[in-house]
Amino acid sequence: MRKQSIEKGALGKVYQDGEFITRQGDVGQVMYVVQQGKVEVLMEKEGHETLLRVAGEGEFLGEMAIFDHEVRSASLRAKGEVKVLTIDKKNFLKRIHIDPSLAFRIVQTMSQRVRELGDEVARLKG
Amino acid sequence: MADSNPPSRQDQLELVDGSRVAVIGGGPAGSFTSYFLLEMAERADLDIEVEIYEPRDFSCPAPGGCNMCGGIISETLVQNLAAEGINLPDTVVQRGIESYVLHMDVGMVRIETPVDEKRIAAVYRGAGPRDIQVRKWGSFDHHLEGLAEARGAKVTRGRVMEISMDNGRPSISVKGGEPQAYDLLVAAVGVNSPALKLFKELDFGYQPPETTKTFIREYFLGEEVIAEILGDSMHVFLLNIPRLEFAAIIPKGDYASVCLLGEAIDKDLVDAFLSSDEVRGCMPDDWAPDPRSCQCSPKIAVKGAIQPYGDRIVFVGDCGVTRLYKDGIGAAYKTAKACATTAVFEGVSEDAFRRHYAPILKTILRDNAIGKVTFSATKLVQMMPFARRAMLRMTQKEQSIPGRHKDISQVLWDMFTGSAAYMEIFTRAIHPRFLGRLSWELLAAVAPGKRSQP
Numbered sequence: 297m298r299k300q301s302i303e304k305g306a307l308g309k310v311y312q313d314g315e316f317i318t319r320q321g322d323v324g325q326v327m328y329v330v331q332q333g334k335v336e337v338l339m340e341k342e343g344h345e346t347l348l349r350v351a352g353e354g355e356f357l358g359e360m361a362i363f364d365h366e367v368r369s370a371s372l373r374a375k376g377e378v379k380v381l382t383i384d385k386k387n388f389l390k391r392i393h394i395d396p397s398l399a400f401r402i403v404q405t406m407s408q409r410v411r412e413l414g415d416e417v418a419r420l421k422g
Numbered sequence: 423m424a425d426s427n428p429p430s431r432q433d434q435l436e437l438v439d440g441s442r443v444a445v446i447g448g449g450p451a452g453s454f455t456s457y458f459l460l461e462m463a464e465r466a467d468l469d470i471e472v473e474i475y476e477p478r479d480f481s482c483p484a485p486g487g488c489n490m491c492g493g494i495i496s497e498t499l500v501q502n503l504a505a506e507g508i509n510l511p512d513t514v515v516q517r518g519i520e521s522y523v524l525h526m527d528v529g530m531v532r533i534e535t536p537v538d539e540k541r542i543a544a545v546y547r548g549a550g551p552r553d554i555q556v557r558k559w560g561s562f563d564h565h566l567e568g569l570a571e572a573r574g575a576k577v578t579r580g581r582v583m584e585i586s587m588d589n590g591r592p593s594i595s596v597k598g599g600e601p602q603a604y605d606l607l608v609a610a611v612g613v614n615s616p617a618l619k620l621f622k623e624l625d626f627g628y629q630p631p632e633t634t635k636t637f638i639r640e641y642f643l644g645e646e647v648i649a650e651i652l653g654d655s656m657h658v659f660l661l662n663i664p665r666l667e668f669a670a671i672i673p674k675g676d677y678a679s680v681c682l683l684g685e686a687i688d689k690d691l692v693d694a695f696l697s698s699d700e701v702r703g704c705m706p707d708d709w710a711p712d713p714r715s716c717q718c719s720p721k722i723a724v725k726g727a728i729q730p731y732g733d734r735i736v737f738v739g740d741c742g743v744t745r746l747y748k749d750g751i752g753a754a755y756k757t758a759k760a761c762a763t764t765a766v767f768e769g770v771s772e773d774a775f776r777r778h779y780a781p782i783l784k785t786i787l788r789d790n791a792i793g794k795v796t797f798s799a800t801k802l803v804q805m806m807p808f809a810r811r812a813m814l815r816m817t818q819k820e821q822s823i824p825g826r827h828k829d830i831s832q833v834l835w836d837m838f839t840g841s842a843a844y845m846e847i848f849t850r851a852i853h854p855r856f857l858g859r860l861s862w863e864l865l866a867a868v869a870p871g872k873r874s875q876p
């Protein structure tokens with residue numbers, strides 16, 4: 297069987313360590329699914345970076361762009377070599393009109409993030 | 423007065439805790455249905471049993487472990503599966519496809535993916551061709567079957583030989599086995615199975631899809647030669663060979679798959695294709711059509727089945743309705759998902775399937791009707807050299823002039839990759855800008871002396 301390192305031949309796009317996948321403020325027309333490696337989710341403000349979290353294999357990122365018309369709220373940066381697959385907003389929305397259950401996992405991801413944010417707010421207040 | 427013998431919940435035409443589902447066939451349609459049935463049931467707090475019957479061991483090489491196909495997983499399906507949480511690993515994806523090369527007698531042109539990324543997968547359905555020496559990649563069907571098993575489906579390695587309806591409940595048996603009763607029977611046997619006859623005999627009106635014969639042949643070239651000669655491109659041929667509808671050479675890991683669709687494909691047609699200058703031009707210099715590694719002539723559905731559902735029985739994938747010539751695995755996913763959603767949330771009666779499952783099948787059938795028109799247009803191009811020249815020039819310009827609208831490129835990309843609905847391709851092809859540019863190129867091709875940039 298194939299080795300587990302990142303293959304240039306298989307699916308997705310390979311980003312090198314430190315390379316930005318998308319930047320905060322960009323207009324988002326896709327969301328991302330991490331295929332291999334780790335991705336940093338960062339907030340950038342006045343030259344300062346705040347690391348929000350590190351996402352791993354199978355995680356959805358940038359999913360808010362699918363549902364709202366706002367610009368990207370965070371930047372995504374490769375931590376080591378990573379491979380990422382994009383899902384087009386237009387195709388995805390078309391498909392969930394026919395099969396709404398396709399959005400289930402993304403809704404699940406979003407609800408988990410809301411939970412995590414709630415915990416974080418509670419921690420900061422406490 | 424209340425009925426003294428009310429029907430038990432099990433007798434009602436719905437799935438309840440403890441219901442048993444048999445899925446005949448563990449190809450993509452069968453595995454996807456099993457996977458989604460169990461996933462939906464879990465979401466609905468329903469405890470059901472799903473049993474897949476499949477005679478093939480997909481981890482074996484050669485025809486015994488293979489469901490015979492070109493092995494292209496479309497861009498749309500790759501994305502839909504990723505959204506479902508199903509990511510195709512490098513151990514299964516032999517090659518990510520990033521461009522299509524169109525070969526014609528008037529020249530060739532490369533159409534790059536509209537996104538800077540590989541989102542089309544080339545896979546083997548089984549463990550590889552008959553003469554495989556080193557197994558570097560796993561089987562796609564084995565991977566899907568494994569996902570269904572991991573969700574809780576039980577796989578029985580056996581061919582279903584008998585099917586009957588006993589007191590309104592389906593009952594099936596494998597060779598030498600006892601009949602087993604189920605609450606729902608999902609038929610996912612494809613169009614190459616003798617089992618289709620068994621369903622016809624059930625007398626609820628099912629008629630299998632009409633089919634035509636196709637052709638696939640595998641050639642061992644080795645990973646390095648494939649990378650150098652074919653690259654990460656699918657090679658598509660538009661040649662004026664009678665009865666040939668579509669031809670492609672698909673690069674896999676160590677092998678190249680030659681795939682022909684058309685009318686009554688026979689040895690003469692295959693020989694005419696393989697000995698054409700266009701094929702020889704894209705294979706290595708010392709390549710000869712023989713020796714080959716493996717070959718098969720599977721059937722492909724060209725029409726949908728009639729009455730692909732009844733009380734407690736439903737047909738998914740190829741043996742129900744599939745897309746014309748393209749993205750059959752994508753259609754297997756869509757029908758499987760619609761079937762599972764209907765069975766878990768709406769019931770397993772004929773009425774439930776007619777109201778909630780049949781509309782999905784109708785959408786595919788309606789789109790196939792438009793697909794037929796699109797293929798007829800391609801056939802015209804295939805027969806008229808000036809139309810081929812016009813198409814080639816228009817595509818070459820789009821691919822080489824930066825910022826130029828990718829009108830024909832997008833139409834061809836969607837047509838070859840099977841990613842978009844035929845309706846979408848048709849709508850793009852009747853856009854005034856597309857028609858204007860094509861008309862210009864057609865004029866230029868008829869009167870080659872008077873060419874200028876439109």
Ligand SMILES: Cc1cc2nc3c(=O)[nH]c(=O)nc-3n(C[C@H](O)[C@H](O)[C@H](O)COP(=O)(O)OP(=O)(O)OC[C@H]3O[C@@H](n4cnc5c(N)ncnc54)[C@H](O)[C@@H]3O)c2cc1C
Nearest residue numbers: 447449450451491492493494582612615617739740750751
């Ligand atoms: C030449 C050719 C090229 C193609 N290329 C592509 C392509 O590149 N991309 C794409 O998306 N689609 C392609 N297709 C279409 C694709 O192969 C089918 O749409 C897809 O395989 C359908 O899946 P399925 O599960 O419905 O049927 P199948 O894949 O045929 O699976 C049916 C399963 O049922 C099992 N079975 C049969 N009888 C019994 C029984 N009695 N008991 C138990 N099990 C049984 C079989 O062993 C088999 O595993 C191609 C088809 C052809 C013919």
